[in-house]
Amino acid sequence: MATIKVTRPKLTAGEKIYFGSIFKGMIVTLKHAYRSLRGKSVGSKELASSGLGITMQYPEQKWDEHLPEYYRGVPALVTDEQDRERCVSCQLCEFICPPKAIKITPGEIPNKDEWAHVEKRPQSFDIDMIRCIYCGMCEEVCPEQAIYLRPDYVVTGNSRSDMVHDKERLYEIGGKRVGLVNKWNKLK
């Protein structure tokens, strides 16, 4: 192995005494401290700061209104204009899900049901939020536009089973979503 000799850079007298730089830094810090005390930190308005600095006082204050459109929070199921479950339990999300968080039991829609011609819907649809990594692959793979990552991000629970979102909970989070492709409801 070749040895490369490195020569240390030659410092000037000013550089050798580093107090100058320290004072420079302190001035920058003090500038920001002064701004912060006046409630005028950069971005404090956008982030709804509590007045001191830009720190949001969570959980009294929440991110909710400040999240961008594309924010990827919890995955949830959506219904269409006519409150039909969009999910037909094709199980592609279960297949693609990298951490295997989704578990679906497919079921048949009974003949007397209003949506009998759709033939299939999930009997149960569970997403284990301990496993979910919020990657959004389920949304991407869904051929029925039935699963979306919603802006909700607070997922808490006191037990492992609390952290599993069942079908009812998923529709509660997802809600109704309009303006999507209409394939089954003959609206077109």
Added chain:
Amino acid sequence: MSEETTATAEMKLPKDLAAEKGLVNVQIDGHWIQVPRGTRMIEAAKMAEKEIPHYCYHPKLSSPGNCRMCLVQMGMPPRPAPGQDPTYGEDGYQEIGWMPRPVIACANTVAENMGIRTTGELVEGFREGVMEFLLINHPLDCPICDQAGECQLQEFSVEHGRGSSRFKEDKIKKPKNVDIGANIRLDDERCIMCSRCIRFMDEVAEDPVLGFSQRGTNTAVTVHPGKRLDNNYALNTADICPVGALTSNDFRFQMRVWFLKETKTIDVNCGTGCNTVVWTRGNEVFRVTPRENNEVNSAWMPDSHRLSFHHLHSDSRLTSPMVKKDGTHHETSWTEAISAAIEGAKNLQPDQIAIIASGRMSNEELFLTRQLATALQTEFLSIVPRNGEPDHKLISADRNPNTIGAQMIWETENASSKLGMIREGVKSGQIKAFFVFGENIVKHAGFSEDDLAQMDHLVSSHILANQTAAASSVILPGAGFAEKRATYVNITGRLQRANQAILPPGNAREDWETLAALLSALDENYTAPASMDGVFKQLATEISTFSGQSFGSIGDLGVKIAETGVTIPLIEQEKARVESGQITG
């Protein structure tokens, strides 16, 4: 003179060399190969390892050539003018004159010096055209269609289809979700009119209830008015349906096929032993489908047999060894259950003990049962015969999958001959202890519950809770057909292998382990084999019919180890059809 003959021999043209062997030369995508005279072009391409996409063609059925998917370009040497001699190139072949139009590869046979192109711009064009026509009325059903994942329309539309549809008109609406039979659901919109199901019901099942109605784009598969698709072979139509037009009611919306693991095994519902594939996810069986074996079941199997796997997940499965104390059964450990089973028989004379085995047991289990009879020194050893009506296709009269195996391993003409003696012994009160393996003897062997109640000791091994288990002093839970590796001998004397697809539930064990444990408890000097293969090895050395065989040598298709003189009617029928050139086989 002799020099000249050698010269001509060397000069022999490829066509003459091939003709000597009954073959013809065919050029497939630029390569010359020799194939038997009369081979279909599609089969010749398969020999050259070129896949020609197809829907209606099935080697076991006649070829009407109605899907048009297998279009290829064909060429023959130009016909010489009168008096003109054919000219041969340096390689000995005539120049091929390519036809600028397509031919179907499934119903045309090869000829000498023929050329087939399965690729190229022209052929791709044929396929794209056919694909586009097939898809114009096809619904966007894939998310709810059970065929998705194993659908040939999906596969070929990825290869030859367009990204988007040019069809602006309204799609034709046809009946969907039609109940046409006990096991089959019909969706006419998905159908691509390949007619495989119609031909299967006509030619193989010999129950022609399906047909086309209407014309043009309105053509639809229908059942004959007033009839239903209730044939016991109806589910085979769902297997051969290249799309999701015919799907199984039993498997309907149970699981997507891409989650399922395939395990090659055999059917154990009758003496034929149809070759099957068991489809599982986790520890659950979702469906059973036939596997091609031209010596046993062709490519088919009866519905009644393929649907008889549900008992594996029944609530009445025995999952833990149990010992009866004060009239009730208590769960216990295997060690205690085995010692209780042997302890109860210790104070009895050998002629007071009877062993009832089952024709549903595998060769290995029957072999160990025989060793158990020797160790207990009892004469009373029998299987329970199980007979039914043969259907003159695949279901044999013998509903035990391994009667022949029992005869071979016990070296007897009739493995159930002692059953009468045992019945008399029970009646006279001579027999005081029973070892029952894999049978509910109340239901199938003609013993009453009172007979069993008067027994001093009753050890039973089964997979389900039943009357025999209820009366047992010791219950040893067993493994179902998909839960163990085993070998069976079918009615034609073919040794076949069943493979393990799932694990036995709970504390249940594979039956050979139970038998080996009983033998170890009886005889201190007995060394139990370490594995299933060990049992088979021992069996192969001791029983001459099995000598030289091993789990590996059996293979997926089995080996014939004896000639029983029994034939399978459906196979004979198929051989005759291949002979007469109706099907490829």
